[in-house]
Amino acid sequence: MVTFTCPKCGAALPVKPGTQLAVCSFCGTPSYIDRREALFFYILPFAIEETAARGIFKRWTAGPACPKDMEASASVISLKKEYFPVFRFRRTVDGKEQVFSRPARGTLLPGMQNVVIPPGDMLIFDSTAKAGGADVLHPDIAVDTYVPELPGTPIDQSLVYFPIYELKYRYGGMEYDLVIDGSSGRISVTNSPKRSSVSYVAVMVLSFILGFLGVLLGFLITPVFFALVIVGIFAGKILAHRVVRREKAAGGTA
Structure with a gap:
């Protein structure tokens, strides 16, 4: 209040x-x-329980962007249930309402620079609010820090305690960090083990072979085989694009 x-x-x-x-x-x-300069406090309850969060991580390690042995080899070192402070700004930009979010605490955690806060699920954060066993992290950045950079005119602004799981895991002798959104289950990572690019290389080699055969047969037999050059180029581009898109979809943010 x-x-x-x-x-x-x-x-x-x-x-x-x-x-x-x-x-x-x-x-x-x-x-x-005047709600434009007041700072209201909210808390967004966890929708993902700890067991479910571990399951989300396990499924992510089995995804196409992770090494094939990661599901069996990766081990969770720690899993912290936290409420991370986020500033939420509602503003009018070009006649339309837009919502911006910024971290209210200095952090290097992935995904915290532009958190997506689902509408309608927030509760007032006061003395009756319950953290449910989660650590409540307090802000150390002033709200005025972000106001000059925001477009449009203010409608209101608030501090939202956002639910996250901060997970640390070990794989291949290295330690990595990721964040699981406690409201949606979305995973955010910055640095993580990557699957070998063998599939991409194989596609490019195949397209090169098709192109080479097209040139060779075109000179030796008939110019019709020059069409293989075009087929090789387009097939290589299409298949390589699909490989990259699939790996990106399961990579940086899941």
Whole structure:
């Protein structure tokens, strides 16, 4: 709950999110609440339990972008259940409402620079809010830090405690970090083991062979075989693009 000051008597004026008009309980003076500069506090409950988070990680290690033996070889070192502070800015840009999010705490964790906060699931963060065993990380960045860089005009701004699982794992003698979104199960990574590019190389070699055969047969037998050159080039591009797209889909962010 945000506290304003009564313009007449100076008494504290506690205001709940969504309030547009508040009446002072001491002098009865009504006050219009300017939500553009107030900072409201919310918490987004976990929708993904710890067991499910481990399952999400396990399925990710079996994905096409990870090494083939990663599912069996990767081991979880630690799994932290946390509420990470995020500033949420609602602004009007070119006549339309847009929402921006920025980390309220200095971090190198992947995926925290532009968190997607689902609408409608947030609860007011006050003394009655329950963390459910998660560590509540406190902000160390002022909200004013981001305001000058944001486009448009403000509607309101808030601090949202966002649910995440910070997971550390070991694979191939190396340690890696990733973040699992506690509301959607989305995985964010920066550096992770990658599957060998053998499939990509194989596709390119095949297209080269087709092209070479087309040139050779075109000179020795008939120019019709020059068509193999074109087939090799286009087939190589299409198949290589599919390989890269498949690996990207399961790579950096899942």
